Amino acid sequence: MKPRLRTWIWATVGVTVVCGGPLALLYWFATAWDDIGKPQPADCAAVMTFAHGSLPESAEDARCTEAHFQDTFVTADFRMERAEVESWLSATYPAGEPALTCEQDLCVSVPYDEGVYADVSVTYEDGVTALVRVKAYTT
Structure with missing residues (x-):
């Protein structure tokens, strides 16, 4: 058959x-x-909210990214007036402590109870401006 x-x-x-x-x-x-885990452009207001902070009034050239997979990583890079850095840092991150290692001019590390950490590094570019990088992440 x-x-x-x-x-x-x-x-x-x-x-x-x-x-x-x-x-x-x-x-x-x-x-x-x-594309999982690759940095993608993000809204700077949302990035700074995640980092428990806000952009200063004098912030310029702000660029923000976020990456997600098992943890969340956000980064905000911006320039601000050098004279305002100390006051902005103390107002935005009052619980900040000096970082253990720092390759820039100023570094602050801030742990939060929710498992969120923020690291702020400041590089003084000249007598007027400072480049600020805020990195926040979960663990």
Whole structure:
């Protein structure tokens, strides 16, 4: 007895689903998850809210990014007037402590109870401006 055409069609569909399904799923996983954890542009107000702070009035050239996977990492880079740095830091991060290691001119580390940490580093560019980088992350 010769197999009917319909049997061959169903057999072909079954082999395609059994073999091709996992390959399609593997391809989707590799392409859809490619951007996970990569820094993406973000709203600076949201980034500073996450870091338990706010941008100073004199902030210029603000650029903010965020990255998410198992933890959240946000970064805010901006310039401000050098004379206002100390007052902004003490008002925004009063619980801040000097960082253990610091390669910039000024570094402050601030732990929060919710498992959020903020690290602020300041580099004095000239007599007028300072480059400020705020990094906040969860653990």
